[in-house]
Structures are given as structure tokens and as C-alpha cells.
Amino acid sequence: MARPVWTGVLSFGLVTVPVALYTATRSHDVRFHQLQRGTSDRVRNKRVNERTGREVDFGDIVKGYEVTEGEYVIVEPDELEQISPGRSKTIDIGGFVDLAEVDPIFFDKTYYLGPRGKEYAKVYALLVEALEHANKAGLAMFSMRGKEYLTAVRSEGGLLELHTMHFADEVRDPRTEVDNLPEKVDLSEQEVKTAEQLIGALAIDWEPEDWHDTYEEQVRKLIEDKLAGREIAVSAGPEPEATNVIDLMDALRRSLDTAREGKAAERAKKPSGRSAPAAAARTPKTTGGKKSTSAKTATATRATGKKRASATGAQQLSQLTKAELYKRATDLDIPHRSTMTRDQLQEALEQAGRPRRAAS
Template structure:
């Protein structure tokens, strides 16, 4: 893991230099938006509403819109002038029982590691104090440009910091049924309680799995096995045009050769790609042998599979 933040935990006169690491990661498969017909990636441009011109990233600033539609422009320099006393220091505000922190407040979790040998002893002392008291430390910390409230507790011998939402970020459940006075019969309550008791157990998150992701993995694998893979068409402005187009031409030749079709038809297919005509025709005429084609196909499947798994 790579540290994403360095600073110190401060409580009283004690300061503990620490490094912060992300404690969690998601295993979602991400997708790119592409054109259905050829798999070409769909790109987005930042366009100014006033004149339709493309805006470079360096020219973009934060805008705070007033009720009347006027805009207050805030630059990076403006934002840097704002006071952030917790930018490099995790300030301990108080220690509270863990059960007093409503789980709805939790946002993201991070591991804290002592940043030096000098910080190891106070780190261990804070860990021991938290474990023996069964308390959590309520702190303030700045991650990025946002000051957040958080808790520090001990998990697997490591100080773990979990950021919290602010109280005013929790929505109130204002639903109509809350005002209804519906009487529940004692036997109904008893049956519900019996059902809960019959399903009682000890929570172990490792016993559960993401069935949707597993099904998605199988779907991608099936398409790879069926060679349902396309080489996305690339625009003229891309520096990799010639390489991609040549690969597309070669793949077209391989596909034609597999089906027992002539080299002339393979060349026709290759010419449909934006590559130079000479390169396309040359690739079509030199269609690989069956042995080379099989080897090429296997390598392509392996590459495509790795790309899908990494979810680029």
C-alpha cells in the first residue's frame, strides 16, 4: 500500500507522526462507454455554454452560483487562503463509547501507521488506552480540501480512522406512515420475535458474496471464450492509429482464414479499417498459417481477459 496522507495525531501535549492508508477497496468491474457498432470509445469534451468552445482544464475554476444566476468565481489561489488547521494534524476532540456513534454517520475508513520510530511508543500507548477503555477518539481531520469529523479505534492491532458525515448531512426520515397509529396484535409481535430468534447468528462478512459480480465475471468469460471481442476503432488524431489499424487488418485476415475464405476477401475486410491501403493489402496477402493464427488468437484472448479483469 502507498501512503495517501502524512501528518500527526495530536491529543493533549502528545503528538504522534502517522501515515494514512486506504483501508478498503471495491471489486466492482468498471465499464467504458463505447459505440455499439464497433466498440469505439466515447469521449467527453468540456465545452463553454456561452460560445461552445472547448475549455482547457487549466482554465477551469470553481463557480458558486447565486439565486439570481450570477456566478462568483473561486480560483485555486482563493481556496488555498482558507484556514485549515487540521490539514496536517488529526486533532483529538474527545473520547466516547463506540455505541454512541450511529453507524449512519460512517463514511470511509483508513489505517494509521506510525511514521517513525519516535512515534511508535506514543502510538502504542494510544492503542492500549483505546482498547482498555473500550472508547473511540472523536477527531477532526482534513483530507484533500475538506475538513471532516472522524473516529479513531483499534482494529487488528492498528489504529483505524473512519470519517463521519456531519450531523446536518443526515436527512430526516419524513414519511407519511410515521404519523399513522396502527395497532399491532400481541400474537403478531410474538411471531415476528420468534422469526428473528430463529434466524439469529454471529455476523461473518466472509460468508457472503457478490452474486451479481460473479455472474458478470462469467458473462465476460463466456464472451472471451466465444471470441466476442472487438478492436475499438481509433480516431485520426490518435498517435497509435497505424499500430491499431495494422492489428485490425491482421485480425481480419486471421478471421477470414479460419472460416476458409480467400485472402482477397480478407483484404477487402482489412481495407475497411482507416489504415493506409498499402499496409492493409500487405497484411491481407500475408495471412498467417493456422498454427500462427491459433497462437495469435490465444494471446489476444489472454490480453483481453487481463484487461477485463483489471477493469480499466
């Protein structure tokens, strides 16, 4: 079991429950050390005086707030310690808000909150159940590791989650940060309607396990290939092209047609529960020892079967999600796969499955 990063009391009104805080997420980034090229020598960072070039002991370092260039207000570490909020013993919920009113941009890091003992299970379960039914989150100020946080406590999946949040003045105004934001664009009713139909046709269920960190997978494969002495082929892959405004409606229609074909193939794949066609259930008549088909007909049948198999393979690929297509592309080591769209992944897999012609 994981160790809690904090223990204390969660309170709302006159109700209190001892709780423990646990980290809810973890990073799977590949970690590297810095080495000098051509050697296995580690390169380490040191605290160096910018003017003299000499290394400075940690105890001789103070904080400096720059007022003007080269002029600083010096602050000693113990001065910061005196005004530090320290460590809270209580998460005191000051009020409850509708979750729908909180923009996700305010959420930062997620923690799990659990009861500190079985004897507190009922009070804990009461808050879980009440927050879930009300679809609200409790807001509280909370201090940990010398920093003060705005937090939201919510119910999710039968337990309490605590989200640290950004303060309002930490969220940047997109109008001052993002160039070329459209002010007012004339869109036809047909363009909007077709785009909405495309969104509906591409609607999927949220399955977190279908999504992978493709870059991290490529980094690990790069390490494995280099360790095994395999040749590494690095390429940026095809450049994505922007949709021409003139052809916008045509692009929307073609995208919608492709999405509908995929949905139709998916429906066809599902068993309908109907009985097999009567023709398929018939028993072929005997022909008294004569061949019922000529060699030519049999050859044609085999050729037709190959075409059908090929078409079936393409149809099966069209039913897969992008994540599933990417996994197959990874298994086949198809280059540039991380830069491909879903359609490009499908096309690459179809090409990989086609038999190559023998050189004459």
C-alpha cells in the same frame, strides 16, 4: 506494502505519536470504457461551452455559484486555494465519546492508522489498549486534500482505525425523506413475540467471507460468456410478493417452523459424542449359505435407500447459509439466482439434483 495517503502526528493531551494513514477498503467494481456502438472507438468527455459548442481549455474554467437562474457569483480557483484548509500535520483529538452513542449513519470512509516507526510502538500500543478497554473513540478535526473532515479514531483488532464522518447537517431527516413511514401501528403481543422468536431462530454468526457481491460476479460471468461466444439468457426472474397483512401471523408461524427445522437439522449434523446404537454394532449371524433376504426385499431396501439419500440431500441443503446456497447455484449456473430468496435457492438446487425422466 501499501503507501500511506497521509503522514503526520496523532496527539491526545500531551501525548503524541507520529502516524501514517492507509486506505482500509478497495472497490472490486468491473470498470468499462465507453465505446460507440458497432465500433471499438472510445468515447471521451470534453469540456464544452454550452452556448457556442466549442471546447474550453482547463485553464479558462472558473467556478460559478448560481444565485438566480442565469446569474452567478464568479470564484477564481486561487481564491478557493487561499481559504482552503490545506493539509493538516496533526490529528488532534479534542475529546472521547462512547462508541455506542455514535449512530453508524455518521461514519463514512475507513482508514488504518499505523505508527511511522518501531520506536513509536509503545506509545501507539498504549492508545490502542486504552481505547479498547474504554470502548471509546477520539474525535478530531482533520484536513486532507483541501477538505476538512470530522473524524473518529477507535481501536479495533490491535490497531487504530480512523473514520471520516458526516457532519450533523449532512444527515437527512428520515421523516422528511421517506414516504409511508408508520406513525403508530397496533401490533398484538403474539405477533411481536413470534417475530422475535423468528429473529432468534435465524440468528447467525458474523462471517464476512460468507457474503459476496453477487452482481459483480454476474457481470464477470457475462463478460466471460460473451468472450467465449456462449448464448446469453437474460431474465428478470420471479417478482417478490409482499406479505398480506391478513396472513401475517400465519407467515410468521410458517417462517418460524422452517427456521426451527433448519436448526434441528444442524444440531443433528453435529456429532453428539455418544456411542453408536447397539443394533448398529452387532455382527450379522451367518445363515449357512442361505440368502438372508429375498430379491424383493433387496429391491425395496435399495428404493428406501434412494429416498433416504434424497431426503438427506434436502436436509444438507437446509443447513447451508444463503451465501453457500448461492455459491452452489452459481456452480450449477441456475438462472435468476441473484433474485431468489434463501428458500427459493434451496428449492432450485433440490430440483437441479433430481434425476430427469426420460422422454417416452
